[in-house]
Amino acid sequence: MASSEPALAVVHLEFPPEPALLGTVRLVVGIVARKAGVDEEGVEDLKVAVSETCAVAVGDLAWAGLSTPIELDLVEEPDRFGVEVRDRAPAEHAPSVPEDGEVDDRQFGLALVGALVDGLHSTMLEGGGHSTRFWLRRGLEELPPPLT
Amino acid sequence: MDLDLNVRKEGDHAVLGVGGEIDVYTAPKLREKLIELVSDGEYHLVVDLEKVDFLDSTGLGVLVGGLKRVRNHDGSLQLVCTQEKILKIFRITGLTKVFPIHSSVADAISDSAE
Numbered sequence: 001m002a003s004s005e006p007a008l009a010v011v012h013l014e015f016p017p018e019p020a021l022l023g024t025v026r027l028v029v030g031i032v033a034r035k036a037g038v039d040e041e042g043v044e045d046l047k048v049a050v051s052e053t054c055a056v057a058v059g060d061l062a063w064a065g066l067s068t069p070i071e072l073d074l075v076e077e078p079d080r081f082g083v084e085v086r087d088r089a090p091a092e093h094a095p096s097v098p099e100d101g102e103v104d105d106r107q108f109g110l111a112l113v114g115a116l117v118d119g120l121h122s123t124m125l126e127g128g129g130h131s132t133r134f135w136l137r138r139g140l141e142e143l144p145p146p147l148t
Numbered sequence: 149m150d151l152d153l154n155v156r157k158e159g160d161h162a163v164l165g166v167g168g169e170i171d172v173y174t175a176p177k178l179r180e181k182l183i184e185l186v187s188d189g190e191y192h193l194v195v196d197l198e199k200v201d202f203l204d205s206t207g208l209g210v211l212v213g214g215l216k217r218v219r220n221h222d223g224s225l226q227l228v229c230t231q232e233k234i235l236k237i238f239r240i241t242g243l244t245k246v247f248p249i250h251s252s253v254a255d256a257i258s259d260s261a262e
Contacts, residue, residue, distance in 0.1 A: 019173035026169075026202065044233040051204055055172040108241065109205035115240045 009036070009076040014069040017061040017087070026051050029074065036076040042136050045116040046081065052109040053085045053132050059106070060089035060130075080135045083117075088129040151177050152199070155185065161257050162190040167199035170207030178207065182214035191223025194256045203234050208241060215247065224248075226256035 011032045015021050026047045033043045050072065057070050068088040075082035114120045117134040125131055151174040152167035162185055170178060185193060195211065197203070215225045227249045229235055238244045250256040 019171070022171055022173060023169055023202075041233070044236075047202065048204060048237065051171060051202075055204065055206070058172065108209060112205050112237070112240060 011074040013072040013074075015072075016067060017058040017070050019055070019058055022051050022054055022058070025054055025072065032074045032076075033081060036081055038081050038136065042081070046083065046136055049113045049117045049134060050083055050085070052113050053083075053134075056106060056109060057085060057087035057089060057130070057132075061087060064090050077135075080118075080137045082135040083133065085132045086125065086129060088125075090128055091124060150174065153177065153181050155181075158194070158253065158257055161192045161194050161260065163194045163196060163253055165196045165199065169202035170200060170210075171202060171204045172206045175204075175206040175210045179210045179213065182210065182217065186214075186217045186221070186223075191218050191221040192260060193218055193223070193225045194253055194260070195225065195227050196253055197227060197229040197234055198231070200229075200231070200234060203237050205241075208237065208243060211247070212243070224260050226250060226260050228253050228256050 011028070013025065013028060015025060029047050029050045030043050033046050038046065054070055054072070061068065061070070066088060071084075071086040073082075073084040073086075075084070110120075113134065117136050120132070120134045122130055122132040150168055151170065152165075154165045156163050156165070164181065164185065166178065168174065182193070193214065195214070211225070211227070218225050225247070227238075227247045228251070229238075229249055230251050235244075235249070238247065238249065248256070248259060250259060
């Protein structure tokens with residue numbers, strides 16, 4: 001049966017939880033977001049947000065001694081660009097122990113993601129793991145002015 | 149993906165030029181270089197970020213750590229950066245109030261000397 005809903009373009013990526021691969025992940029995010037029409041500032045914001053989220057997953061999986069892949073969905077929607085990162089790390093995460101004189105990277109990173117993108121939301125998956133979602137609105141200039 | 153690091157002396161300052169992407173994979177290399185410089189008695193540092201393509205929270209943490217290390221010796225750590233995408237990360241995290249950020253190495257050195 002035909003649907004009136006427009007099809008969503010989804011790019012799905014699975015990769016081993018290795019820090020060395022985060023650069024490649026950012027490269028893919030940049031290409032897909034540009035192709036979807038996200039402006040350059042938005043592309044950079046998405047790259048930081050995805051990289052930070054994946055880095056947390058990489059750390060948690062390493063701490064748990066797991067090498068299960070991290071899954072990334074990049075979803076092109078009519079008015080926004082959505083991201084979901086899924087991992088199979090246990091609920092208990094790696095303790096944050098900053099290097100001498102430094103800051104708590106985990107909290108710092110998640111705060112950064114929350115500031116760069118919209119709708120940051122993380123839930124536990126059935127059977128273990130996390131799903132972290134956020135999105136970036138497109139075409140803000142086309143929205144009506146805020147109500148006063 | 150790698151991080152390019154080069155050090156040169158400019159008077160009392162050690163200028164650390166950084167190129168590439170600073171993330172959870174490459175930040176340890178930057179941390180080691182900053183620790184090495186301080187161990188060698190370099191307490192007035194200028195970190196030039198003009199050739200950095202990407203910076204994440206791990207990199208910010210390493211820079212904060214470097215700042216604390218030089219301050220333990222009454223030193224200074226100045227940053228050079230004019231790229232909006234990198235400056236945005238410092239602004240969002242409030243670190244523009246922590247780090248002096250300059251548009252050139254010369255400005256960073258003259259400001260540090262005042």
